[in-house]
Amino acid sequence: MKLHNYFRSSASFRVRIALNLKGLDYEYIPVHIARGDHKTGPFAAISPDQLVPLLEDEGERFTQSMAIIEYLDETQPEPPLLPHDPVGRAHVRALAESIACEIHPLNNLRVLKYLVRELKLDDDAKNAWYRHWVRLGMEAFERQLAQHPAGTYCYGNTPTMADCCLVPQVFNGQRFDCDFSGLPRTMAAFEACMQLDAFQRAQPSRCPDAEA
Numbered sequence: 001m002k003l004h005n006y007f008r009s010s011a012s013f014r015v016r017i018a019l020n021l022k023g024l025d026y027e028y029i030p031v032h033i034a035r036g037d038h039k040t041g042p043f044a045a046i047s048p049d050q051l052v053p054l055l056e057d058e059g060e061r062f063t064q065s066m067a068i069i070e071y072l073d074e075t076q077p078e079p080p081l082l083p084h085d086p087v088g089r090a091h092v093r094a095l096a097e098s099i100a101c102e103i104h105p106l107n108n109l110r111v112l113k114y115l116v117r118e119l120k121l122d123d124d125a126k127n128a129w130y131r132h133w134v135r136l137g138m139e140a141f142e143r144q145l146a147q148h149p150a151g152t153y154c155y156g157n158t159p160t161m162a163d164c165c166l167v168p169q170v171f172n173g174q175r176f177d178c179d180f181s182g183l184p185r186t187m188a189a190f191e192a193c194m195q196l197d198a199f200q201r202a203q204p205s206r207c208p209d210a211e212a
Helices: 010-022 041-046 065-076 086-106 109-117 124-147 160-177 182-191 197-202
Strands: 002-005 027-030 054-057 062-065
Touching: 002 010, 010 065, 010 086, 010 160, 010 197, 054 065, 062 065, 065 086, 065 160, 086 124, 086 160, 109 124, 124 160, 124 182, 160 182, 160 197
Parallel strands: 002 027
Antiparallel strands: 002 054, 054 062
C-alpha cells in the first residue's frame, strides 16, 4: 500500500488512523499541499481531484478519505471500524459525516486561502470564520453523541470511523484556538482515542514530513 498524504491534512490523518488501527503497513508519500504540490507534477497526473489522501493498493487508486476508510474496512475487516448491524453503521456514518461533510469542508486549506486571497480577509477574520464553523459543528456533534448510550469512544467501546474523523478535527481546531469547552462526550472520546498507539502514531508531529 502507498498513501499519498500531507501531515497536516485532516483527511489524510483520518486514513493514517484507520491504517494503524488495522495494523496495516504502508509507504508514506508526502504531498506538500501548502506549497501546491498536489496541483502539479506526478501527483496531479494520478489524482483526478488533486486532493489528498490518495491510497494505492492492488493496482487500484482510491481517493476521498471516507471511501478509503470503508474500502479498508471491507477488505481488512478486523478490527471493524463500522458496527456489524445496519442501525449502528448508520449512526457511526452520521457521526463521521457530520465532521467530514459539515465541518471540514468549510475550513480546509483551499477555503481558507480563498478567504484571504480572493475575499481579502485578514488573519483575524479568517480565524473567526474557522472558529465559528468548528464550534457550531462540534456542538451539533455533541448533541448527536448524547442520543446514544455512553461509551468509551464516539459510539460504543471500540474505536470506529467516527473517532477517525473526530481526532483530526480536534487537532486542527486546537491549532486555531477553537473553544472545545462544554463538550463532555466529545472530549472524553478524544482523550480515550489519544490513549491508543494507533492514534498517537498517526498524529501530524509523528509524520516524516512534519513541520513546526
